[in-house]
Amino acid sequence: MDAMTTRYEQTSSRIHPLKFGLWISMASISMMFAAFTSAYVVRQAQGDWLEFELPNIFFVSTLVLLVSSVLLHISFRSFKQGKEQRYKLLLVGTLILGFVFLVLQYFGWQSLFEIGVDLRGNPSGSFLYILTGIHALHIIGGIVALAIGVIRAYTRKYRLTERRVINFELTLHYWHFVDLLWVYLLIFLYISR
Amino acid sequence: MAEILKYNEEELLKEQGFDDHFHDHGHGDKHKTSFIFKYIFSMDHKIIARQFLITGIFWAFIGIGMSVIFRLQLGFPEDSIAWLKPLLGKWIIVNEETGIGSLDSQFYYALITMHGTIMVFFVLTAGLSGTFSNLLIPLQLGARDMASPFLNMLSYWFFFLAGIIMFYSLFLSTGPFSGGWTAYPPLSALPQASSGSGAGMTLWLVSLTMFVVSILLGGINYITTVLNLRTKGMSMWRMPLTIWTFFITAIIGLLSFPVLVSGFLLLMADRGLGTSFYLNEIFVSGEALDYVGGSAILYQHLFWFLGHPEVYIIILPAMGLTSEVLSVHARKPIFGYKAMVYSVMAIAFLSFIVWAHHMFMSGVNPFISNFFVIFTLIIAVPSAVKVFNWITTLWGGNIRLNTPMLFAIGFVSMFISGGLTGIFLGNSAIDIQLHDTYFVVAHFHIVMGVAAAFGMYAGIYHWYPKMFATFMNETLGKIHFWGTLIGSYAIFWPMHYIGMAGVPRRYYRFDGFEAFNQFTTMNEFITIAAILTFGAQLVFALNFFWSIKRGRKVMTKNPWLANTLEWTTPIKAGHGNWEGKLPTVHRWPYDYGKDGKDYIPQVIPMSEEEKAEAEH
Ligand code: HEM
Numbered sequence A: 001m002d003a004m005t006t007r008y009e010q011t012s013s014r015i016h017p018l019k020f021g022l023w024i025s026m027a028s029i030s031m032m033f034a035a036f037t038s039a040y041v042v043r044q045a046q047g048d049w050l051e052f053e054l055p056n057i058f059f060v061s062t063l064v065l066l067v068s069s070v071l072l073h074i075s076f077r078s079f080k081q082g083k084e085q086r087y088k089l090l091l092v093g094t095l096i097l098g099f100v101f102l103v104l105q106y107f108g109w110q111s112l113f114e115i116g117v118d119l120r121g122n123p124s125g126s127f128l129y130i131l132t133g134i135h136a137l138h139i140i141g142g143i144v145a146l147a148i149g150v151i152r153a154y155t156r157k158y159r160l161t162e163r164r165v166i167n168f169e170l171t172l173h174y175w176h177f178v179d180l181l182w183v184y185l186l187i188f189l190y191i192s193r
Numbered sequence B: 001m002a003e004i005l006k007y008n009e010e011e012l013l014k015e016q017g018f019d020d021h022f023h024d025h026g027h028g029d030k031h032k033t034s035f036i037f038k039y040i041f042s043m044d045h046k047i048i049a050r051q052f053l054i055t056g057i058f059w060a061f062i063g064i065g066m067s068v069i070f071r072l073q074l075g076f077p078e079d080s081i082a083w084l085k086p087l088l089g090k091w092i093i094v095n096e097e098t099g100i101g102s103l104d105s106q107f108y109y110a111l112i113t114m115h116g117t118i119m120v121f122f123v124l125t126a127g128l129s130g131t132f133s134n135l136l137i138p139l140q141l142g143a144r145d146m147a148s149p150f151l152n153m154l155s156y157w158f159f160f161l162a163g164i165i166m167f168y169s170l171f172l173s174t175g176p177f178s179g180g181w182t183a184y185p186p187l188s189a190l191p192q193a194s195s196g197s198g199a200g201m202t203l204w205l206v207s208l209t210m211f212v213v214s215i216l217l218g219g220i221n222y223i224t225t226v227l228n229l230r231t232k233g234m235s236m237w238r239m240p241l242t243i244w245t246f247f248i249t250a251i252i253g254l255l256s257f258p259v260l261v262s263g264f265l266l267l268m269a270d271r272g273l274g275t276s277f278y279l280n281e282i283f284v285s286g287e288a289l290d291y292v293g294g295s296a297i298l299y300q301h302l303f304w305f306l307g308h309p310e311v312y313i314i315i316l317p318a319m320g321l322t323s324e325v326l327s328v329h330a331r332k333p334i335f336g337y338k339a340m341v342y343s344v345m346a347i348a349f350l351s352f353i354v355w356a357h358h359m360f361m362s363g364v365n366p367f368i369s370n371f372f373v374i375f376t377l378i379i380a381v382p383s384a385v386k387v388f389n390w391i392t393t394l395w396g397g398n399i400r401l402n403t404p405m406l407f408a409i410g411f412v413s414m415f416i417s418g419g420l421t422g423i424f425l426g427n428s429a430i431d432i433q434l435h436d437t438y439f440v441v442a443h444f445h446i447v448m449g450v451a452a453a454f455g456m457y458a459g460i461y462h463w464y465p466k467m468f469a470t471f472m473n474e475t476l477g478k479i480h481f482w483g484t485l486i487g488s489y490a491i492f493w494p495m496h497y498i499g500m501a502g503v504p505r506r507y508y509r510f511d512g513f514e515a516f517n518q519f520t521t522m523n524e525f526i527t528i529a530a531i532l533t534f535g536a537q538l539v540f541a542l543n544f545f546w547s548i549k550r551g552r553k554v555m556t557k558n559p560w561l562a563n564t565l566e567w568t569t570p571i572k573a574g575h576g577n578w579e580g581k582l583p584t585v586h587r588w589p590y591d592y593g594k595d596g597k598d599y600i601p602q603v604i605p606m607s608e609e610e611k612a613e614a615e616h
């Protein structure tokens, strides 16, 4: 990646190529979910659609995810300000909340199952499982990035380099993105049940 | 006759090039370590381009080889093809009484499915845009490499993996997938629907998912490189049209392929998890399955939301290559440069809102159809602008009628012929008669298949000297061109008539229908033309591989006297493309025949008069 970084340094008014690449990937992921939700709308319009209440636990998990995003944001700020201890702890906190979110989503699935909404059967239920499931896969991607961040934070000596800021920022942006994506899905599911 | 100048680019680069200290770090050498890292796991965009090209050529021969086999069966259903038994084994069924060997009907469908999938995705998407985006984006923009050489390498290897999986599926005992390249449910959703719907379809899905990963990795790289790594002076409006088309193609790909993935994921859920997104109250061998509430049309929407942009993903790079080749070999600036760029943008935008023209006959609301009819027909406008500009570029040019130029002109011819039939199909009323007939087959083969192949050939013959430092043989090239041009029209022109009469596509044989008997001779003619055209492609393969070692050597850096930056690199450009400094760009790439000068490369500074002119 040397060719790229040298150029970037000279033209630093342009945005970093990796960050840019991440944004483009986000556009792609968004298209994927846009496709799912439009498929949902198209299918729903055809009738024969099972209606049910969204389990409350999904709202709890949303809250958890939002808090994790805030923590990560503060962690990034602390990292840049050189507050080593604080940034490390907050990073670990984000990671834990990420896991909690996944567990809560799983509980969400269980309560769906209990009210008789199965993955099989009416597509209205299947869509919910697939949407949350595929979103969870994207969360897992973020968790991997966070875990790598935590391992590096505790094994390497603290240094504020441009490279590390960029890496942190990539994780941060991605995490905010999957967070927002979930909020979008929740609102979508809530209003178009 | 314009004056032909000799430029000393070497001096120019030293004088006013742009020093990025690339070679100071000494990483110019580390890629030259061993054969494996130099040629196989290479991160150099020029090597990756060649990998895409050669893999694409491999797949092209598999793909068109298949078409020859199924055409033999279709054109001569009464004749024996038992001689293919060594190749096809149990898929050739020999009639005990007559001794006539014919293709197993199920395998016939598998062959057309694989032919479509391979040609559309592996050859004309990866082989075409993978090759030329990789080769030209850094070279024509004055970049050392792609933004992320590593992701670039991954992009190739995901494509390779997709290929391996698809190739493996050809040898399954139940055969590869056989439900058509569009993979409509229920044939694709129910593993028990046909023999290819089981393992064959599973591998098809896995392979294409890997393929999408490859496209996305590549696309992220292309876009980032174009926006971030242009050399000094290379503003967007100074980019060659090739780069514009690769750039916009990558954007379309990144926005449409994820939608296909969504469609695939739901399909996988139907196949593996028992959901019924696409399935509804189906009976298989008299038994009701417990799928309820699904909609097969949903899949068609998701598929064609990619499917239509995909055809432009294929054709836009071919348009870019054609524009560049036409301008260089006509020694004239491309006519209407900005109009070309805006047309490409318009086409790209419109390609997202016309997908349902593939579904007029699947029961979509006729009022909604009208919307799609209108936008479909509007695409003809920017397409016509492009055609007009190509022809005007040729008009009064100092034309060098060499092989790349012939193929570029051939592209324009094919694009016109095929585009015109699109206008018929775009009317939902006429489509009632034409849908799913040989008319559609003729339309898309001419406008997409053959035209894109011509664009690709124009690109290969033109940039071969840059890729291999030798030229391809001109005589063989011309034989290849005329064989392909005449052959392709001979194959596809008659198909229009057959299709208008209503002969359906994807039928194993139609000689049993009274109404279609009159077409027997035409049908045989098509098969013979297909075999001959295949022969012309063998000439190409021979020429291509023979010329790598034996072709006439390239002696000067800029053999075509072209303006773009790739011709300022050393004949055999190493890692980092330019020795020393990067070129600085002073002008757009189409100064041919300006002010009495035959050509003015982009690295030549503007004269005082030109500067004064540019102010206005
Ligand atoms: C003037 C522009 C064009 C118009 C109005 C047009 C219209 C259409 C329509 C309405 C169909 C559906 C026919 C049917 O299934 O009944 C169709 C099929 C098709 N077109 Fe075009 N087209 C145009 C240009 C192109 C171009 C430029 C390409 C590719 C580069 C292309 C590739 C295809 C393909 C691949 C199919 C058939 C897909 C399949 O069913 O397997 N078309 N076109």
Ligand SMILES: [Cu+2]
Pocket (backbone or CB within 6 Å): B307, B308, B311, B354, B355, B357, B358
């Ligand atoms: Cu289309």
